[in-house]
Amino acid sequence: MYKIENVLRPYAWGSTTAIAELLGRPASGGPEAEMWIGAHPDSPSAAVHPNGVTQPLDALIGSDPVRCLGSESIAEFGPRLPFLTKLLAAEQPLSLQVHPSLEQAREGFARENEAGIPADAANRNYRDDNHKPEMIFALTPFKALCGFRSPAASKDIFEHLASVLDSAAVDTPDVISGVIADLGHSDESAALKAAFSRLIQGGSDVSDVIHDVVAVLSAGAPLEPHREALTAMLDINEAFPGDPGVLISLLLNHLSLEPGDVVYLPAGNIHAYLHGLGVEVMASSDNVLRGGLTPKYVDVPELLKTVRFEALGVPRVEASGTEFGQELYRPPFREFQLQRIELAPGAEPVPLAQTGPAVVVVVSGSVMLDSPKSDLRLERGAAAFIPDIEAPVNVHPVQGATDVSVAFAVTTGLGN
Secondary structure (H helix, E strand, O other): OEEEEOEEEOOOOEEOOHHHHHHOOOOOOOOEOEEEEOOOOOOOOEEEOOOOOEEEHHHHHHHOHHHHHOHHHHHHHOOOOOEEEEEEEEOOOOOEEEOOOHHHHHHHHHHHHHOOOOOOOOOOOOOOOOOOOEEEEEOOOEEEEEEEOOHHHHHHHHHHHHHHHHHOOOOOOHHHHHHHHHHOOOOHHHHHHHHHHHHHOOOHHHHHHHHHHHHHHHOOOOOOOOHHHHHHHHHHHHHOOOOHHHHHHHHEEEEEEOOOOEEEEOOOOOEEEEEEEEEEEEEOOOOOEEEEOOOOOOOHHHHHHHOOOOEOOOOEOOOEEOOOOOEEEOOOOOOOEEEEEEEOOOOOOEEOOOOOOEEEEEEEOEEEEEOOOOEEEEEOOOEEEEOHHHOOOEEEEOOOOOOOEEEEEEEOOOOO
């Protein structure tokens, strides 16, 4: 087992304090948006060897894939760590985005390679050949947009906007009346695609409408009965004034997660995290197609090919317990599952639900990882990589501890 040192990504939307407070260390002074815990080649964790020498985790795995990953994981996912874990702290909205399917990622990656687009180019959509299904465990109250609401529900909101504009003696803009007509289409998928396409391709006309809508609502026009959606829209506009994502947000489900709530995001699910701290787990990929709320590259034709235009319920993941006292979160993806481990002082150890490789991060107290081959103590804020060959591993409270300890472990979902 190896302690690992992890990389902080200082994206502008990140909180300056949330990750530092969670891990019990001083803040860096700048935004700390994500801590990457894994072997993604863009920002691999560093494995600490017993002699104190550090080695990039992807290089360690590459030196002995069978020992580190196990033959079953290699057979399905290849000789790489199949998941990436992040601590994510959003102070401002992230980009409106969608992730491709595995087939789309492979095709798009090959196509852009053949076109000679540099791997780090700003106009690159596919930075690897993998898909990126995700799951997030909320550690604080967490706000997000996730998937399309029904066309009828969105139509009600846009009709409300038309009404408040009319009350303010503002003629209903063609953009608003067009979206209302789009959402009235009898085919729900066609309705959502038409409305979404109109907004994302509307250019300055959409920006002008947003300006008028925000002015009227800010002057006191009624938000009810759509207060949550319209308040979120106003907040998003504060961060990205005039961006088409401001109005697109009204087509999407608004999530208000409480600590301990978990949702997963499959390929094609249009989403954006708005605010909060969570543990995010995903297949190891950096493939993102953006649709707004960002200064980065937006490829509208490729985005429209990737989004699933379906009105779906919020894809929540409920905890499942086992006879061993394990608290598991199992999305419908084989790359990963999440285990939350809570240990009171003097409690019995909890087995790590490990199939293949695993990573562990401690967010409260301290724990002892114990396997037949070695043991490793982790304090609050520390993390570890556990090779497949170390299994089985038990997680113990540290002897003499007086506080409850909490850790999160990620392993593959191959054992489900």
